[in-house]
Amino acid sequence: QSVVTQPPSASGSPGQRVTISCSGGSTNIGSNSVSWYQQLPGTAPKLLIYSTDQRPSGIPDRFSGSKSGTSASLAISGLRSEDEADYYCAAWDNSLSGLAWVFGGGTKLTVL
Amino acid sequence: QLQLQESGPGLVKPSETLSLTCTVSGGSITNTNDYWGWIRQPPGKGLEWIGSVYYRGNTYYNPSLKSRVAISIDTSRNQFSLKLNSVTAADTAVYSCAKGFSGSSSFDFWGQGTLVTVSS
Secondary structure, three states: OOOOEOOOEEEEOOOOOEEEEEEOOOOOOOOOOEEEEEEOOOOOOEEEEEOOOEOOOOOOOOEEEEEEOOEEEEEEOOOOHHHOEEEEEEEEEEEOOEEEEEEOOOEEEEEO | OOEEEEEOOOEEOOOOOEEEEEEEEOOOOOOOOEEEEEEEEOOOOOOEEEEEEEOOOOEEEOOOOHHHEEEEEEOOOOEEEEEEOOOOHHHOEEEEEEEEEOOOOEEEEEOOOEEEEEOO
């Protein structure tokens, strides 16, 4: 059971906008920036969003990130078939156990 | 372009030690703002951070694995390594190495991953 939770699945039709949520706590999302990763089937994860709302070069502006309190969100607009993948959020966690990275459980996005 | 490549045995016996090495090419492992991490993914499951190391040797480990994990860095070879002892079938996973960047608090480059199976 991860300390950062995501819905296991999400779906949308081509052209639609979908949002994937990531819920954490005061020791992780509430006090640190969030990153998002896209994992296409059989491939390594790819950085989509860093520092909560920044896109690396080469990532289309259809992908955007935001945060409010202890929750973060990834929005994908103009959904395309190639967006069908698993999406993970992550953040540093400053708990009593020490400093550690935590990943959300992942959300499988289906493009209908 | 930075590249990371994992190497090591694909099969480890229960109770033994899993050892993997990540070779970094196209860049230096000694950049001050970079850190290096191991992440694993059991078949059909999500990502789990194992631990990270900075080039000066500072390490951070997943509390749930801390008693069994050691990550080290070899700046002369531009490599960092993972050792996980007393493995069980639950440690069967794709193990990936990745570069983290302090300025962005993210893992911005990943290796392709290597499947390690724990079985007798």
